[in-house]
Amino acid sequence: xxxxxxxxxxYSAALYGLAPLIGWRIWREQxxxxxxxxxxxxxxxxxxxxxxxxxxxxxxxxxxAARPLxxxxxxxxxxxxxxLTTMTATGAQxxxxxIAEQGATDQSRLAHRFLPLDFPGAAKRFVARVQPExxxxxxxxLWPNLLHACHRQAVPVAVVNGRLSPRAFSRYQRLRPLMHSxxxxxxxxAAKSSEDAERFQALGSAADATTVVGSLKFEQxxxxxxxxxxxxxxHAWGPRPVWVxxxxxxxxxxxxxxxxxxxxxxxxxxxxxxxxxxPQRFDEVAEFCEGEGWSISRRSLQQPVTASTxxxxxxxxxxxxxxxxxxxxxxxxxxxxxxxxxxxxxPAVLGKPVLCGPSLENFSDVAEPLLAxxxxxxxxxxxxxxxxxxxxxxxxxxxxxAGEAGKAVIQAQRGALARTxxxxxxLISTPC
Numbered sequence: 001x002x003x004x005x006x007x008x009x010x011y012s013a014a015l016y017g018l019a020p021l022i023g024w025r026i027w028r029e030q031x032x033x034x035x036x037x038x039x040x041x042x043x044x045x046x047x048x049x050x051x052x053x054x055x056x057x058x059x060x061x062x063x064x065a066a067r068p069l070x071x072x073x074x075x076x077x078x079x080x081x082x083x084l085t086t087m088t089a090t091g092a093q094x095x096x097x098x099i100a101e102q103g104a105t106d107q108s109r110l111a112h113r114f115l116p117l118d119f120p121g122a123a124k125r126f127v128a129r130v131q132p133e134x135x136x137x138x139x140x141x142l143w144p145n146l147l148h149a150c151h152r153q154a155v156p157v158a159v160v161n162g163r164l165s166p167r168a169f170s171r172y173q174r175l176r177p178l179m180h181s182x183x184x185x186x187x188x189x190a191a192k193s194s195e196d197a198e199r200f201q202a203l204g205s206a207a208d209a210t211t212v213v214g215s216l217k218f219e220q221x222x223x224x225x226x227x228x229x230x231x232x233x234x235h236a237w238g239p240r241p242v243w244v245x246x247x248x249x250x251x252x253x254x255x256x257x258x259x260x261x262x263x264x265x266x267x268x269x270x271x272x273x274x275x276x277x278x279p280q281r282f283d284e285v286a287e288f289c290e291g292e293g294w295s296i297s298r299r300s301l302q303q304p305v306t307a308s309t310x311x312x313x314x315x316x317x318x319x320x321x322x323x324x325x326x327x328x329x330x331x332x333x334x335x336x337x338x339x340x341x342x343x344x345x346x347p348a349v350l351g352k353p354v355l356c357g358p359s360l361e362n363f364s365d366v367a368e369p370l371l372a373x374x375x376x377x378x379x380x381x382x383x384x385x386x387x388x389x390x391x392x393x394x395x396x397x398x399x400x401x402a403g404e405a406g407k408a409v410i411q412a413q414r415g416a417l418a419r420t421x422x423x424x425x426x427l428i429s430t431p432c
Contacts, residue, residue, distance in 0.1 A: 007178040008144045012120050022117060029089045034114055041116040041125030048081030048111045053428075054132035055084055056115055059091035060317075061247075061343060062138050067098060068219035068417050069138075069160065074106050076421050077428070081108075083130060085115040090279055090317065097318040101225070115143075123149040134427055139163050144178060147185035156187040156427045160420055161216040163192050164199040165340065165362050172203055180204030188427060190420050192216070193365050211423060214416030217366050220349045223321045227350075230325030237271065237305050237326070241393045244273040244327035246320050247342040249334045253285055255382045256331070257292060257311075262386035264310070267393055271305065273323050275314035277333060277342070282315035289313065324350055329392045329399065331355045331385065341367075344376055348406035353399045355379055355388055369413060375406030 015022070026039045035043035053073060057063045063086065073082055084095045095112040102110055116122035123145040127135075135150050135157045137143075142159070150157050164172070172179050183189075183204045191197035192215040201207055234242075243263075245256050253274065260272045276285045282300065289296045289311050296311040297303035299319070305312050314323045324330050330347030334340060335357030344367050347354050354376045360367050370376035379385040392399040 004177065004181065007175075007181045008148060011144055011178050015117075015119055026117070029087070031089050031092045034092065038114040039117050039122070040119070041122040041129065044113050044126070044129050046111075047113075047130065048083060048109055050081070050131065051079070051133045052081040052083055052130065053077070053134045053136060054130055055082060055136040055138065056141050057084065057086055057091065057095075057138045058141055059086060059088040060094045062086075062141075063091055063094040063098060064346070065161065065217050065220075065343065066138050068221065069136075069216055069420065070098065070110070072417050072421050073424070074102075074109060076425070080133065080428075082110050083132070084110070084112045086112070087115050093317050116146075118143040118145045120145045120148075124152075127153050127155060134158065134424065136160050136424070140168060142179065142182045142186075144182040147182050151185040157185060158188045158190060158424060158427055159186055159200075160190045160424075161192050161416070162189050162200060163196050163215075163365075164203075165364075166199075167340065167361055169199040169202070176203055188423055190423055192416070195365075211419075213419040213423070214413065215366055216416050216420065217343060217345050218410050218413040219417040220345060220410070222349065226319070226321035227325050229319070229322035230350075233322070233326040240269040240271055241267045242271045242273060242327045243329045243331065243389055243392075244275065244314075244324050244347070245331040245333060246275045246314075246324060246346070247277040247333040248274060248285075249277055249337055249339055250281065252333055252337045253288060255336050256333075256385070257289070257294065259382040259385040259389065260310070262383065263389050266390050269307075270389075270393070271309065271312060273312045273314055273327055275320055275323055279315070279317060282313070286313055286315065321346060321350065324352060327352065328396065329353055329355065329389055335359045336379075336382075336385075344370060345410060348375060348403075349410055351400075351403040351407045353377070353392055353402040354406065355385060369409045370406055373402075373405045373409045375402045375409065 037043040057066050086092050086095055099110050116126045127149040132155055135155050137159050139161050189200055189205050189210045190213045194212050197210050197212050263270050294311045295308050296313055297305050297309045298313045298315055300315040324347040330352045332342050332344045334342045338359045340362035341360040344354050358378055358380050377388055379388050
């Protein structure tokens with residue numbers, strides 16, 4: 001596939017023009033143990049041993065969703081190491097937590113670095129230094145200069161779990177020449193659905209380089225360590241109604257607390273476990289809850305949940321599964337506000353009945369089978385949410401049955417991981 005150079009050159013010129021703003025973003029998105037020069041493709045050492053594969057995930061949600069793939073790569077290709085990159089500081093922390101959980105052998109084959117900014121020189125330095133045998137980009141991480149650098153250095157590129165929501169597709173259509181230029185450098189695009197494949201092809205992806213493999217999100221395994229912590233929390237909290245609101249966003253907590261206030265009139269002992277999506281909002285949400293008169297305990301401060309605690313703030317990273325597991329019902333955030341929702345499979349894989357708001361555009365493909373199985377319920381208002389929670393607590397056997405139906409749906413949808421690993425194996429064994 002031949003694409004013109006000018007869209008990428010114009011894009012690079014725009015990046016240089018925005019350099020001051022981008023520099024501020026670098027300063028903010030930082031982890032003390034990493035050099036900021038990694039954003040320029042420098043100070044990457046030490047790297048895991050060669051031959052190595054490189055997998056890029058944007059942030060926390062993508063690292064979580066990619067976990068089955070990461071573990072599958074380490075098992076399927078025992079002679080390769082794997083370099084993970086992320087764009088955000090929270091993604092880096094999630095990657096570090098995942099690496100810490102691996103066995104000693106896999107830890108030595110797995111490392112994390114920050115992705116360089118997509119300036120031409122930084123992209124070229126990064127690819128030349130890493131020298132990956134294969135580049136894997138998770139979902140929609142199409143960085144034109146990085147893709148061009150891979151092409152120039154004969155590194156095959158696979159987009160895995162490729163997804164393109166209608167909203168993202170609409171945005172990218174305005175940049176179709178640039179996207180066509182970027183997609184020309186993709187060796188294989190493993191789309192999660194036929195709709196995603198069609199959108200990628202409309203932007204310039206070659207049909208013969210595109211395969212529908214299914215969603216890797218359905219490959220999530222039961223997190224055994226998280227379940228152990230869930231059991232500990234359940235024992236500590238005692239027999240009280242508990243619901244967990246995970247990945248909540250700005251403006252959403254007020255709606256959830258309104259629903260919780262209504263719920264308490266019917267279930268006075270009910271406990272809300274509130275888990276904001278972004279750590280920079282932890283203190284803000286705590287102050288908001290306290291300002292509204294709620295009795296809260298903060299997980300980060302190891303404050304115990306007492307009989308008077310109404311809200312338990314899950315203000316830590318990497319523990320969402322453990323907290324979901326400790327509730328009877330889960331609400332997945334980013335959905336009562338118009339932000340497209342978050343991954344409804346995270347609590348469903350634990351056998352929990354799931355609630356969410358109407359904004360589910362980013363996860364409509366995984367939501368649809370759960371909606372059909374009636375393990376996922378959409379609520380439009382705080383009143384609807386309070387009523388749905390009360391119904392679940394009033395009829396626990398029915399709620400449990402809905403949760404078990406969700407686990408069955410996830411099991412039936414699996415297979416994307418095996419198909420993705422088979423495709424990757426062919427790329428590694430076939431010269432670019």
